[in-house]
Amino acid sequence: xxxxxxxxxxxxxxxxxxxxxxxxxxxxxxxxxxxxxxxxxxxxxxxxxxxxxxxxxxxxxxxxxxxxxxxxxxxxxxxxxxxxxxxxxxxxxxxxxxxxxxxxxxxxxxxxxxxxxxxxxxxxxxxxxxxxxxxxxxxxxxxxxxxxxxxxxxxxxxxxxxxxxxxxxxxxxxxxxxxxxxxxxxxxxxxxxxxxxxxxxxxxxxxxxxxxx
Amino acid sequence: xxxxxxxxxxxxxxxxxxxxxxxxxxxxxxxxxxxxxxxxxxxxxxxxxxxxxxxxxxxxxxxxxxxxxxxxxxxxxxxxxxxxxxxxxxxxxxxxxxxxxxxxxxxxxxxxxxxxxxxxxxxxxxxxxxxxxxxxxxxxxxxxxxxxxxxxxxxxxxxxxxxxxxxxxxxxxxxxxxxxxxxxxxxxxxxxxxxxxxxxxxxxxxxxxxxxxxxxxxxxxxxxxxxxxxxxxxxxxxxxxxxxxxxxxxxxxxxxxxxxxxxxxxxxxxxxxxxxxxxxxxxxxxxxxxxxxxxxxxxxxxxxxxxxxxxxxxxxxxxxxxxxxxxxxxxxxxxxxxxxxxxxxxxxxxxxxxxxxxxxxxxxxxxxxxxxxxxxxxxxxxxxxxxxxxxxxxxxxxxxxxxxxxxxxxxxxxxxxxxxxxxxxxxxxxxxxxxxxxxxxxxxxxxxxxxxxxxxxxxxxxxxxxxxxxxxxxxxxxxxxxxxxxxxxxxxxxxxxxxxxxxxxxxxxxxxxxxxxxxxxxxxxxxxxxxxxxxxxxxxxxxxxxxxxxxxxxxxxxxxxxxxxxxxxxxxxxxxxxxxxxxxxxxxxxxxxxxxxxxxxxxxxxxxxxxxxxxxxxxxxxxxxxxxxxxxxxxxxxxxxxxxxxxxxxxxxxxxxxxxxxxxxxxxxxxxxxxxxxxxxxxxxxxxxxxxxxxxxxxxxxxxxxxxxxxxxxxxxxxxxxxxxxxxxxxxxxxxxxxxxxxxxxxxxxxxxxxxxxxxxxxxxxxxxxxxx
Numbered sequence: 012x013x014x015x016x017x018x019x020x021x022x023x024x025x026x027x028x029x030x031x032x033x034x035x036x037x038x039x040x041x042x043x044x045x046x047x048x049x050x051x052x053x054x055x056x057x058x059x060x061x062x063x064x065x066x067x068x069x070x071x072x073x074x075x076x077x078x079x080x081x082x083x084x085x086x087x088x089x090x091x092x093x094x095x096x097x098x099x100x101x102x103x104x105x106x107x108x109x110x111x112x113x114x115x116x117x118x119x120x121x122x123x124x125x126x127x128x129x130x131x132x133x134x135x136x137x138x139x140x141x142x143x144x145x146x147x148x149x150x151x152x153x154x155x156x157x158x159x160x161x162x163x164x165x166x167x168x169x170x171x172x173x174x175x176x177x178x179x180x181x182x183x184x185x186x187x188x189x190x191x192x193x194x195x196x197x198x199x200x201x202x203x204x205x206x207x208x209x210x211x212x213x214x215x216x217x218x219x220x221x222x223x224x
Numbered sequence: 225x226x227x228x229x230x231x232x233x234x235x236x237x238x239x240x241x242x243x244x245x246x247x248x249x250x251x252x253x254x255x256x257x258x259x260x261x262x263x264x265x266x267x268x269x270x271x272x273x274x275x276x277x278x279x280x281x282x283x284x285x286x287x288x289x290x291x292x293x294x295x296x297x298x299x300x301x302x303x304x305x306x307x308x309x310x311x312x313x314x315x316x317x318x319x320x321x322x323x324x325x326x327x328x329x330x331x332x333x334x335x336x337x338x339x340x341x342x343x344x345x346x347x348x349x350x351x352x353x354x355x356x357x358x359x360x361x362x363x364x365x366x367x368x369x370x371x372x373x374x375x376x377x378x379x380x381x382x383x384x385x386x387x388x389x390x391x392x393x394x395x396x397x398x399x400x401x402x403x404x405x406x407x408x409x410x411x412x413x414x415x416x417x418x419x420x421x422x423x424x425x426x427x428x429x430x431x432x433x434x435x436x437x438x439x440x441x442x443x444x445x446x447x448x449x450x451x452x453x454x455x456x457x458x459x460x461x462x463x464x465x466x467x468x469x470x471x472x473x474x475x476x477x478x479x480x481x482x483x484x485x486x487x488x489x490x491x492x493x494x495x496x497x498x499x500x501x502x503x504x505x506x507x508x509x510x511x512x513x514x515x516x517x518x519x520x521x522x523x524x525x526x527x528x529x530x531x532x533x534x535x536x537x538x539x540x541x542x543x544x545x546x547x548x549x550x551x552x553x554x555x556x557x558x559x560x561x562x563x564x565x566x567x568x569x570x571x572x573x574x575x576x577x578x579x580x581x582x583x584x585x586x587x588x589x590x591x592x593x594x595x596x597x598x599x600x601x602x603x604x605x606x607x608x609x610x611x612x613x614x615x616x617x618x619x620x621x622x623x624x625x626x627x628x629x630x631x632x633x634x635x636x637x638x639x640x641x642x643x644x645x646x647x648x649x650x651x652x653x654x655x656x657x658x659x660x661x662x663x664x665x666x667x668x669x670x671x672x673x674x675x676x677x678x679x680x681x682x683x684x685x686x687x688x689x690x691x692x693x694x695x696x697x698x699x700x701x702x703x704x705x706x707x708x709x710x711x712x713x714x715x716x717x718x719x720x721x722x723x724x725x726x727x728x729x730x731x732x733x734x735x736x737x738x739x740x741x742x743x744x745x746x747x748x749x750x751x752x753x754x755x756x757x758x759x760x761x762x763x764x765x766x767x768x769x770x771x772x773x774x775x776x777x778x779x780x781x782x783x784x785x786x787x788x789x790x791x792x793x794x795x796x797x798x799x800x801x802x803x804x805x806x807x808x809x810x811x812x813x814x815x816x817x818x819x820x821x822x823x824x825x826x827x828x829x830x831x832x833x834x835x836x837x838x839x840x841x842x843x844x845x846x847x848x849x850x851x852x853x854x855x856x857x858x859x860x861x862x863x864x865x866x867x868x869x870x871x872x873x874x875x876x877x878x879x880x881x882x883x884x885x886x887x888x889x890x891x892x893x894x895x896x897x898x899x900x901x902x903x904x905x906x907x908x909x910x911x912x913x914x915x916x917x918x919x920x921x922x923x924x925x926x927x928x929x930x931x932x933x934x935x936x937x938x939x940x941x942x943x944x945x946x947x948x949x950x951x952x953x954x955x956x957x958x959x960x961x962x963x964x965x966x967x968x969x970x971x972x973x974x975x976x977x978x979x980x981x982x983x984x985x986x987x988x989x990x991x992x993x994x995x996x997x
Contacts, residue, residue: 118311120314120315120318120319120393121318125319148393148394148395149394150392150393150394151394152311155309155392155394157394158394158395195395200347224369
């Protein structure tokens, strides 16, 4: 119920360039064997889960600002939040451009970012800065069906699964790490699942089975 | 016939008496059976219909209840939804702002008059003003998570109808649940909506008795509780909580709904009873319409049997009418036949004249009608020599003669009643005769009827009649006396010579009376042995001795003394008494002769009647055997008149007697129907020359010639001769000279008593003694 067709569309829009980039990294990694973690998220029935956010937390926090290769924006288009799931680094300011002809508002009761943006019209943009890590659920007060998820993270090794449920994380250091999966439909407190993992370096595959509602 | 019909008609009457009842009962019975079936089927059908419709009502009610509960739940859900959508409320829930939530819920409870309201978060937390009394979140969570929006839950207030609305912010974060206990008052409100009286209960299945717990769901069934019939319907209710099985139990008292049908059944039964009574009455009436004519027929039959005249009324043209018509025709036919039978019974078949019975009746009628100045004549007519006509010309000629005479009588005496009494005897009744009229002329006219010329078989014939006449009132006032007197007069007329009439006179009556007395005396004499035998000797001229005796009967009457055989023998002949008398004579004669010398025989007269009677030969044999008399010593004397009857039979009897060895003599030869052919037809041992010829010997010259002719003829035929009635010597000498062999008569002896026979044999008799001297 949380994987609406709108979120799928958003994922394509957001993931396409990333997929291309990863493809390139893969080829390089295969040659130089840099550490890479390929994770597949499947549901109880073994079907791939798309738009799940996978984060790898190394024991030693990485220094320096975190930059993700996608835009820090969550548009409102066709009465949908686009992309449905957005991963941002803590402290990022996310823009909310209204690309629809109708007015939208934005609210969040989520703990990391409680805010409410009054109705605003077409071609107007509002912004909000997310200062706490966690997941923020966005809704529009006048369009109940609109859902938007912003994952505020502290790690640079994060990404959304593709339509096959795959995500490949690269560039991390070896050693023990925490692997976190978040998805709005996950049947766990906070909609996230944490597991320990050891990064061995080189190509590494990991399959995560999660329960969705 | 009526006697036989009597009991039969009674029997039929009895059976018919119950016929209408039987028909009525049969039809009523059939109708009752059919009606009974119809009523019982209808009553059963009504009951089933009542039960079925109550069952259907129950099922419909159950569905209505479901609908109502669902509608109520939806309404509650809508009300919950309003709050669940409220931005502030959602914010309060999302931020777990308990006081705000509690106040919002209290406000909601107030607004929708709900008793319970709480929030169940996705994490399984219950948020409410007072969390006590709610079901545990775990039991609710699964149902809600599956999308359940309403159903029954178990609260501390019992089973309650609950509705849930999801709270989204924007994702589902929990549910707002409001509930309303399904208590008595709530259910009673529901029950009021039902078209039939019922009790509704929402119960937890596990707390129910086994029969209810195991009952089929969504189907009406019957259950008897404390003698009352109830219809139950059980249906499952949607639940919003795991672990409970709430059920809606509807109960309907059948007695109530069937009571309406009971009155209908009562009316049906009354209708059936009324119908049966009606059918009974109608079929009895119909049966009566059939049996009433039958009873009339029965009554008519009995009346006819009793000899009454009955004509049934023909009222209709149907079978019954035709039956009555046929019955009337039958009665008429029977009457006609009866008339014919009576006619045959009262008329003579040959001449068509009334017979003796009718004559007697008519005479009685005439006599009762007779007026003082009138006389009634009763004439008995007997045709003279009719027997000769029959014998010579044959019976058809005799019948023709009788018919002609009857015709003549009817023609000549149109006012008289003419009857044929039998044989050649007629009776004539003439009434209304003036007392001064000449009876002689009347008698002459009667006599003249028979003088008319007759033609029989083309031959002229003549007839004459003897007539005896009795007149009322002079010769008797009643029919029996008159007829008897007329008969006596006829008897006299016959005796006086033929072709004459004779009026009755009292002397005739006296003579008849004397004859009757004599007959009685004769019977007494036969019984008491009043007879004795005298014997007259028979003298043989050849042997010059008494060779036998003729036995002659003597009757010594107790009051009148000796009675001449001439007086009583004809009477004995007429009455048939001659047979026992003759038998006695035969036995007595044989008995006496057995004591005589062996050369002396006894002669016994046998009358024609005795001769013709069966068993004469055995009588003779028995007499001979009893007396041990040698058969040749018995001589039976018969007269020529025995030949008048059947000649063949007579000859056969004579031969059988001859075969016994007895002698047979022809008595009274020369008188009556003397015929030489008799002598030729049977070899008599002896011919007895009648005394009239002997008497003639003294007076006429040709007496000698006759005697001589007889003796010569007898000698030629080898028969002995005996002359009777020889009284003097002159006769004796002539007879001896003319060849007569035996003599009998006073010249020798009168008949003597039995004990004198021995003396005669010893000393000789009369002239015999002179001859010896």
